[in-house]
Amino acid sequence: xxxxxxxxxxxxxxxxxxxxxxxxxxxxxxxxxxxxxxxxxxxxxxxxxxxxxxxxxxxxxxxxxxxxxxxxxxxxxxxxxxxxxxxxxxxxxxxxxxxxxxxxxxxxxxxxxxxxxxxxxxxxxxxxxxxxxxxxxxxxxxxxxxxxxxxxxxxxxxxxxxxxxxxxxxxxxxxxxxxxxxxxxxxxxxxxxxxxxxxxxxxxxxxxxxxxxxxxxxxxxxxxxxxxxxxxxxxxxxxxxxxxxxxxxxxxxxxxxxxxxxxxxxxxxxxxxxxxxxxxxxxxxxxxxxxxxxxxxxxxxxxxxxxxxxxxxxxxxxxxxxxxxxxxxxxxxxxxxxxxxxxxxxxxxxxxxxxxxxxxxxxxxxxxxxxxxxxxxxxxxxxxxxxxxxxxxxxxxxxxxxxxxxxxxxxxxxxxxxxxxxxxxxxxxxxxxxxxxxxxxxxxxxxxxxxxxxxxxxxxxxxxxxxxx
Numbered sequence: 001x002x003x004x005x006x007x008x009x010x011x012x013x014x015x016x017x018x019x020x021x022x023x024x025x026x027x028x029x030x031x032x033x034x035x036x037x038x039x040x041x042x043x044x045x046x047x048x049x050x051x052x053x054x055x056x057x058x059x060x061x062x063x064x065x066x067x068x069x070x071x072x073x074x075x076x077x078x079x080x081x082x083x084x085x086x087x088x089x090x091x092x093x094x095x096x097x098x099x100x101x102x103x104x105x106x107x108x109x110x111x112x113x114x115x116x117x118x119x120x121x122x123x124x125x126x127x128x129x130x131x132x133x134x135x136x137x138x139x140x141x142x143x144x145x146x147x148x149x150x151x152x153x154x155x156x157x158x159x160x161x162x163x164x165x166x167x168x169x170x171x172x173x174x175x176x177x178x179x180x181x182x183x184x185x186x187x188x189x190x191x192x193x194x195x196x197x198x199x200x201x202x203x204x205x206x207x208x209x210x211x212x213x214x215x216x217x218x219x220x221x222x223x224x225x226x227x228x229x230x231x232x233x234x235x236x237x238x239x240x241x242x243x244x245x246x247x248x249x250x251x252x253x254x255x256x257x258x259x260x261x262x263x264x265x266x267x268x269x270x271x272x273x274x275x276x277x278x279x280x281x282x283x284x285x286x287x288x289x290x291x292x293x294x295x296x297x298x299x300x301x302x303x304x305x306x307x308x309x310x311x312x313x314x315x316x317x318x319x320x321x322x323x324x325x326x327x328x329x330x331x332x333x334x335x336x337x338x339x340x341x342x343x344x345x346x347x348x349x350x351x352x353x354x355x356x357x358x359x360x361x362x363x364x365x366x367x368x369x370x371x372x373x374x375x376x377x378x379x380x381x382x383x384x385x386x387x388x389x390x391x392x393x394x395x396x397x398x399x400x401x402x403x404x405x406x407x408x409x410x411x412x413x414x415x416x417x418x419x420x421x422x423x424x425x426x427x428x429x430x431x432x433x434x435x436x437x438x439x440x441x442x443x444x445x446x447x448x449x450x451x452x453x454x455x456x457x458x459x460x461x462x463x464x465x466x467x468x469x
Contacts, residue, residue, distance in 0.1 A: 040317075040328075041074030041111075043335035047290060050075035050112060050297035051335070054271070057081050057098040059307065060105055064322050068303050075156070076106045077114040077270070077299050084118075085125040085390060087147055091139065094146055103154055114270070114299065115155040117162040117205065118144045119189045121176035122421065123392070123456055129177065129420065137181040141192045148196035157201035159238055159270065160193045161186050167208055171215035186223070187232050194233035205238035205270055208247060212256040224263050238270035241285065242301070244313060246450060249274070249281045254288040261294035271301040273308060273315035279330035282317070286334040310394055311383050377401070378445070380409045380466035391417075391461040394454045395425075395436070397445065397468055404445040408437045411466045417459035425453035 037043045044051035052075025059065045069076075080086055081099040088094050106113050119140055131139055148158060164186055166174045173179050186204070193202050204224065209217045220237065227234045237260045243249045257267050269289060274281050289295040302308040306320035317328040377400030384393050397407050411434050413419070418431040425436040434455075442451045 037332075037336050040072045040332060040335065043332060044297070045074055047335065047338050048296070049289075050299075051331075052076055052112075052114065052297060052299040053303050054079045054299065054301045055102050055105075055303075056307070057101045060101060065303060065307070066105075068318060068322055070109055072303075073111065075112045075114060075297060075299065076102060077116045078102045079116075079302075080123070080390075080392075082116055082147070083123045084120065084128060084143060085123045088128075088143055089125050089389075091125075091127045092142075094150070096150060099151075103151065107154065112156040113154060114268075115148075115151060115158040115200070116270075117159040118147060118193060119160060119178065119185075120162040121174060121178055122163070123390075124177075126420070132177055133181060136177060137185065137188070140178060140181070140185070141188060144189050144192040145196045148193050148200070152197045153199060155197065155200045157203055157236060157268065158193055158197070159205040160202045161189050162205045163207065164204075165206060165209075165216050165219050167216060169215045171219035173219075187227065190227070190233050201235040201266065202233055203236040203238045203266075203268060203270075204234060205240065207240035207242055207271070209239055210241055210243075210247075210253055210256060211250045212252040212259060217256060221260065221263070224260065224265060228263055228265070234265060236266035236268055238268045240271035240301075241269050242271060242273055242310075243281065244275035244310075244315075244452075246452070249284060253285070254291055257288055257292045257295050261292050265294070267292060267295045269295070269298040272298055273301045273310065273313075274327075275310075275313040275315050277315055277317065277325050277327040279326040282327040283330040283334045286331050287337075290334065290338065309383060309392065310396075312381055312396065378404055378407055378468040380468035382411065382464040382466050384461045384464055386461055390456070390458050392454060392456050393461060393464060394452060395466060396450050396452050398450045399445040399447055401447055403447050404443075406438050406443045407445060407451075407468060408435060409466050409468050410435050411464055413457070413464070414460065414462050417457055417461050419455050419457045422453065422455035425455070427455065 037046065040051040051073060053069065053073045055069065055076045056079045078099050081102055087096060087099065103113050128136070128139060144160070148155075164174055164176075164179070166172050173183065178185050190202055193200070204220065206216070206220055208214065209220050211217060224234060224237060239256070260267050269285065272285065274285075286298065289298055300316060302316050304318045304320050304322055305311050305314045305316050308316050311320075317325055317331060319325060378397055379400070380395055380397050382393055382395050384391050393411075395409060395411070397409060409425075413431055413434060419427060419434055420430070422436065426439060428435040428437075436453060436455070442453070445451050
């Protein structure tokens with residue numbers, strides 16, 4: 001889950017009335033200044049879908065950024081501006097200034113808006129991080145209710161709950177302060193969201209759920225199936241689909257999309273980016289979505305490579321200078337080809353999916369060695385996504401010519417900046433010089449291979465650098 005904001009091109013909305021009609025379709029907007037089939041949003045709209053992007057409020061003053069946004073997209077997702085720390089920085093004190101900038105921009109241009117996100121274990125303000133039990137449960141439900149009510153009728157779909165399942169082969173819920181309030185917390189969040197905004201579609205959103213055989217994918221599938229069987233209000237599933245060399249696009253991706261759709265929910269590709277933006281892979285993702293009638297939209301996580309949370313991977317459709325890449329041409333061609341893609345050769349399951357563990361490949365489930373590992377060289381790079389008062393940093397650790405059995409990365413933060421939490425790494429310290437070390441499932445890194453971890457902080461990070469050992 002990352003961020004988004006977007007576009008402005010005069011768009012003529014098809015006649016719709018009421019919040020329910022707004023939410024009923026996220027792809028009913030046609031750009032008024034572009035011929036159908038010449039931009040991503042216009043071509044997607046012809047197929048009854050949306051093609052969106054993540055938007056950051058502080059980039060809306062960048063003319064080159066908004067030119068592409070307004071021309072190409074018909075849906076936006078605020079990148080960080082609707083997250084918990086941004087909208088309720090102090091308990092009971094809500095602020096929507098930056099989120100409103102994005103929503104108002106989108107609506108003025110005829111774009112739909114995806115709300116991201118109402119309940120998440122990350123990017124919680126300090127007051128929420130320090131809560132537990134029934135007090136936390138009530139605070140979470142109040143946050144969902146207040147934010148969804150404020151934007152009632154303006155949001156086409158909400159990522160109600162984000163990233164609630166653990167990585168690895170267990171298929172278990174992620175251990176978080178929200179999970180520790182009781183296993184029904186996700187259901188409670190969805191019911192609160194429906195009461196607050198009956199017209200919006202309600203989605204569950206997660207990453208590493210692209211491969212149909214993985215335990216995490218199966219766990220989300222089973223939750224959605226259970227919710228549908230019991231009448232819990234869930235309308236859609238979001239696949240983040242952050243593809244890279246360590247988590248590549250898989251040939252059964254279409255099976256995953258169609259299997260979720262067979263449960264009676266929409267499927268949305270919510271945070272798409274692909275390392276080095278290979279045209280063939282971008283084309284395949286779009287074709288897979290178009291082949292599944294209930295896959296009703298795609299959102300890329302940023303516009304230009306320089307806007308990406310993993311900019312060093314050049315994963316988006318536009319260069320940092322705003323030029324269209326070959327991947328852009330491939331996506332537009334696939335959208336224009338429409339329904340010519342053959343249907344998947346494997347039908348979605350008609351019985352419950354397998355509950356056995358996924359392949360024993362990543363992430364490793366064996367514990368790290370208990371004796372000192374052989375040393376090996378490594379490098380680390382940091383990309384930072386900054387917003388007023390806070391930031392998220394993504395760190396890539398790359399092994400040298402020999403494999404690593406463990407790794408440690410040190411980052412020095414500028415004065416006033418502090419780490420509030422981290423994922424996929426153990427942390428020592430929270431300000432000044434902070435040391436991060438591997439956890440059990442990412443200790444081993446093959447020669448020339450990479451792993452990633454991240455952390456969230458307060459203050460201004462600036463341009464961070466990292467040392468690796």
